[in-house]
Amino acid sequence: MKSPVHSSQRHFASYLWACFGTLLLVAAAFMFYVWTEKRIDEANELRYNSHNLVDELRQSSDDLSRMARTYVITGEPQYRKNFQEIVDIREGRAPRPSNYENVYWDLVLGNGQRPRKVGVTVPLMQLMRESRFAPEELALLAAAKNESDKLVGLEIAAMDMRAAGGDVQRAIAMLHDEIYHRGKADIMRPIGEVNDSVDRRTRLLVTETEVDANLARFSFMFSAIVLVLLVWRAKRQLDASLGCSVDQLQTVMERLGRGDFSEPLKVASNAQNSVWGWLAHTQQGLARLDAERKEALERTQRLSRLYSALSQCNQAIVRSHSEAELFERICRDVVTYGGMAMAWIGLIDREHDRISVAAAYGGGVEYLDDLEVSLDSSVPHGRGPIGLSYQSGQPYWCQDYQHAPETAHWHGHGARYGWASSAAIPLRRDGEIIGFFAPYSSAVNAFDHEVRELLLEMTLDIEFALKNFDRETIRQQADQRVQYLAHYDVLTGLPNRSQLHERARLLLEQARSRRTPMALMMLDLDHFKDINDSLGHTVGDALLSELALRLTSCLRDGDMVARLGGDEFIFVMRNVNSAETSDIARKLLDLTGQSYTVGLHDLKVSASIGIAMYPEDGLDVETLLQRADAAMYQVKRAGRHDFRFFTAAMQQRAARHLQVVNALRYALEREQMHVVYQPQVSLKTGRIIGAEALLRWSTPELGAVSPAEFIPAAEESGLIVPIGEWVLRQAVRQARTWLDAGLPPLVMAVNLSAIQFRTANLPSQVAQVLYEEGLPPEYLELELTEGVAVQDPQGAIATMNQLHDRGIRMSIDDFGTGFSSLSHLKKFKVYKLKIDQSFVRDISTDSEDKAIVSAIINMARSLGLTTIAEGVETVEQLEFLREQSCDEIQGYHISKPLRPADFEALLSRQRD
């Protein structure tokens, strides 16, 4: 704005300059005046000094006369001394007392003290020459001085006369006679002329100077008056420029300086172009700027509040554990920190085509209780900010809530709760709108660019958090899954081993504190592996799942069943005695034994159950488990499909089992093993046609250990592989020895454990042994159990084929006890079936065993296989077998297993 006071400022400045110039004139006039006054003073001083010097000349002459006369009269030497001092001072030979002039008479006081300080030493005539006397005046003075000096000579002569004791009267007369007075008059005359001359000269000077002084005085007064007038004009001009008093100006300036622009200044019409007018104008500008600044500040504060809310929002994202918690925090933070009046988050309820409130905070949230917001644009409440935002897919900013047509449906609410603007910002998950974030402000136009940006940023953060929650949910589900897998068996859904331990411990704790008994039961399916191996794991799994359901149905409240893996299940039953436990075990056996329909298969299984009782058999879960296992093991050993309680004897057996396994590890290197041979006889010829190699083991600690005990232990521990290989080599070597000894050729049957059979490269290993020992393969027969083929029939068939290709025979041992598949049997390259001795044992008396043995023999024949019956002890058994056309027999009826020497002897006897 162009200042309205420029022209008056110019005038005021001119006046100021004029004042300044005049002030200089005043000063100059004053200085001139001072100078003239000084000159007057100087002129007066000159006159005074001149008179003084003239007077000194006169006075000194008078004083000399007085001193000389007094001396002449009194003869007092002091006067002569004074006389001389006056002369010396006047001539410049002695220092002049200060303020000398006309006071010679008191140069020395009565007490000899000098009253004045000593001044300069300068002759009187020199002083006169330096005192600006006119030349003629100086000439007169010099004449007067000359006359005085003449009188001094006379006076000295008179004093000398007195001093010499001459004529005193004469001396006195010399100082008082006419000559003397004439001399005096010759002194005084020029002095008087000089005085007159000095007087005239200096008076004239003073008069002249006084004229100058008057002129200076007048100049000073005139210029001072002009200055006053100018100052008065300047002030008038200043007042006109200011348009107010300086006090008023100061007050207003102070007020404006304090930043108070609130009160507008009143300006008279003639003061529009004054400083006051300009100030009023400026005040308006400042007030406007102040209002803008305040508005900007308010905006900044609003933004800063929103930034704070954004920051809180981010914290909420970090700290919230669920969507609901996050939404609650966001709404609360936007109101508490972001300065919004109210905020809510709604989620789309697609089923009912409406918005359901997920979280809300602030004044008026109660209105959300009966919220009427729709996404359907055909209804009025579907055309509000949220509906419009949903339809456009964009945020909707309603800047004047109480007047906007789109909020007409809610104007009543807006008026009641003071909402002046609102927004609807879509919340998206994977790009799809899932809800809205709706902040409300009590200010109109609250959503300016920055606020919008911030709210959008906040919304993006919320969406980011939702994504994280999704990820978190997936992670939690994975965690839950991991937790589940860590504690539950996937196949059956039963607790697994770790969960069993955990819960069993708790149940045990309860039993301990309540002093109640408890039973831990271990159930293991009999020959389940065969089902798995022959029918596949899917069938096995289905059977286990069904079994788990059956077992669970037996459970009482608070009891538990867990699957340890495979076909092993554990029951923990609270507060049961052994009789009740037996009932449960029987029930379980019964349930387990009922048939299972899996796909096309109708299956039957049995189970073995071992039971340990708390507190008799153990005080902790581990011990009870171990003892239930021992009991179950005993059931297995005793023929399966039964249950047993743990006994001390079982404990001993378990300990023995451990002892056996440990001792087995060193059996070969300590040469504790040997092989015996049991003859196999042809029923057609009655001759020994083969021998079965059977392993024997005895140790100093354990004595002789039965293969029925140590072979399973060797199989469990994996030691069967090196031990079996050793037996094979021993048997093959023995067969070679007997061949070499010329004994009738026979086939050496060597038992091959299923574990051995599954060793990699078995055929080549066997071939290697045969090769190394030099036995033709046709003299070796490997006795395999049915189990070798059931797990991996194709692999077993391949191994058998390779063995067969190498010329090695194979037979199936213990036939009838396993889970043989006839279809597989046809593919096996076996040439003999060995009927298990359990069928042979009772064939004389048990019709069922007879039927089984008969069926096996017939089936074998139909498959082109040879049969051998083992465990033949009696002639009745032999006869039955012969009737059934069994090919060969083996058993105590012929011979027990023999040491090689005994076997050789038997063979020799047969040869004889």
Ligand SMILES: Nc1nc2c(ncn2[C@@H]2O[C@H](COP(=O)(O)O[C@H]3[C@@H](O)[C@H](n4cnc5c(=O)[nH]c(N)nc54)O[C@@H]3COP(=O)(O)O)[C@@H](O)[C@H]2O)c(=O)[nH]1
């Ligand atoms: N993998 C290997 N298994 C082996 C080896 N040595 C033996 N065994 C297996 O151990 C089980 C027990 O064997 P063993 O105690 O030697 O018993 C055998 C015979 O002594 C016994 N038998 C023979 N005739 C009769 C009889 O008339 N009555 C009767 N009560 N027992 C008799 O039968 C066993 C022979 O069984 P099998 O092998 O099925 O023909 C046993 O399963 C052996 O296989 C070995 O080195 N490796």
